[in-house]
Amino acid sequence: MKITDVNLTLFAWDDIPATQYGRHTGKFSGASQLGLLTIATDEGIQGHAFLGSAMRGAHLDGQSLIQYLKPVVLGQDPMERERLYQAMWQRNRGTTYRAIGAMDVALWDIAGKAAGQPIHRLLGSYRESVPAYASSAVLPTKEAYADEAAGFKAEGWTAYKIHPPTDPAADIEVCRAVRRAVGDGFTVMLDPTWAYQYPEALRVGRAIEELGFYWYEDPLADDDLLSYVKLKQHLTIPILATEYAPGGLTAFAPWLVHQATDFLRGDVAVKGGLTALVKAAHLAEAFHMNFEIHHGGNSLNNVANLHVTMAIRNCEFFEVLLPAGAQKYGLAEDIDVDRQGLVHAMNRPGLGAAIDFGLIERKKIGVLS
Numbered sequence: 001m002k003i004t005d006v007n008l009t010l011f012a013w014d015d016i017p018a019t020q021y022g023r024h025t026g027k028f029s030g031a032s033q034l035g036l037l038t039i040a041t042d043e044g045i046q047g048h049a050f051l052g053s054a055m056r057g058a059h060l061d062g063q064s065l066i067q068y069l070k071p072v073v074l075g076q077d078p079m080e081r082e083r084l085y086q087a088m089w090q091r092n093r094g095t096t097y098r099a100i101g102a103m104d105v106a107l108w109d110i111a112g113k114a115a116g117q118p119i120h121r122l123l124g125s126y127r128e129s130v131p132a133y134a135s136s137a138v139l140p141t142k143e144a145y146a147d148e149a150a151g152f153k154a155e156g157w158t159a160y161k162i163h164p165p166t167d168p169a170a171d172i173e174v175c176r177a178v179r180r181a182v183g184d185g186f187t188v189m190l191d192p193t194w195a196y197q198y199p200e201a202l203r204v205g206r207a208i209e210e211l212g213f214y215w216y217e218d219p220l221a222d223d224d225l226l227s228y229v230k231l232k233q234h235l236t237i238p239i240l241a242t243e244y245a246p247g248g249l250t251a252f253a254p255w256l257v258h259q260a261t262d263f264l265r266g267d268v269a270v271k272g273g274l275t276a277l278v279k280a281a282h283l284a285e286a287f288h289m290n291f292e293i294h295h296g297g298n299s300l301n302n303v304a305n306l307h308v309t310m311a312i313r314n315c316e317f318f319e320v321l322l323p324a325g326a327q328k329y330g331l332a333e334d335i336d337v338d339r340q341g342l343v344h345a346m347n348r349p350g351l352g353a354a355i356d357f358g359l360i361e362r363k364k365i366g367v368l369s
Helices: 059-073 081-089 097-115 119-123 142-154 168-182 198-210 225-234 249-257 274-286 299-311 357-362
Strands: 003-019 028-041 046-051 129-135 159-162 187-190 264-266 291-293 318-321 331-333 342-344 364-368
Touching: 003 059, 003 357, 028 059, 028 097, 046 059, 046 097, 046 299, 059 081, 059 097, 059 364, 081 097, 081 274, 097 119, 097 274, 097 299, 119 274, 119 299, 129 142, 142 159, 142 168, 159 168, 168 187, 168 198, 198 225, 225 249, 249 274, 264 274, 274 291, 274 299, 291 299, 291 318, 299 318, 299 331, 357 364
Parallel strands: 129 159, 129 318, 159 187, 264 291
Antiparallel strands: 003 028, 003 364, 028 046, 129 342
16 A cells, blocks of 8 residues: 555634633634645545644644645555654654644554554553543632532533633632542643643642642743742652653653653644554553653644554543633534543544545635645
8 A cells, every 4th residue: 555645624613612721822702723634545545634723833843844744754554654754753853743644643543444443452552431620711700610620520520620710819719619520539630731830839839739739730931940940849749741842753852761650641633643652652551650741732633642542551531621622623423421420432443533625625724735
């Protein structure tokens, strides 16, 4: 089998609700665009992936994908994913991790379709379902957080993560309000999105330790490794970091050597695809650490993330980032959470997702090729 073409169909994403996750995002709303990546082969099998998100339009990464990555894979055997991943990674200074990730996801989609198996089977399935957690946007009041968390608990979900306003005093009050609303037996996490200096991070960390929070995610800047070391030495709550740690797979090494975090983190977009994500998850397992997979920024990336989650042991949860209107788009059937708070493996060949090709055609902006 040989790759005969690569193209990216850009399509509009409208009516995105006003949303914010922290200082790093600001408030975004209105319109963005996604890209449907298609890798064609001489045997008629096509691999697909989505590029882009509600915050970052696909056009920002798409041109470099076509310019730098398409020549790497044209005429090549799509089954040689490791060789192609290594070759694409050599071009990372000319393109982006997101573009490499989309290409790698589409290659895995081809492999699954050719084998007649879902990707998680190719990876070596570990399970068929996993608990989901609702991951909040920044909300206007502590009462709004408490009400939202209680609502998800009532629907059968088992965990809720707070993206707080990123003012330490206000954030502590939000955490207290949520804990009161859901009770002591419900799993709650905090993600301040790199917002604190060390003294603030320590103060908030001690407060949520007392509240029995499950993990403390990205409290400090993602290049402030030495402060993470110090923070971890002074807290007992597990720290989750490395989501955007600069660099590729090798960026995890100093975090492990310096024992700067308890869990590692990533997704197919920010780490450069399924291949990189599986490598990182297995690296974490070697250190007896969880690798908690981050939301992928679009619906098809989340399907790819789900396949990895089903194929590894050391990931406890599937992240469902809120609101749905800023995260779910482009699939005829998206990932659902059942009444027990679980998401289930997709078992059709390849990614196994029902892409809404009709919507993509109606909303088409153009094609990069």
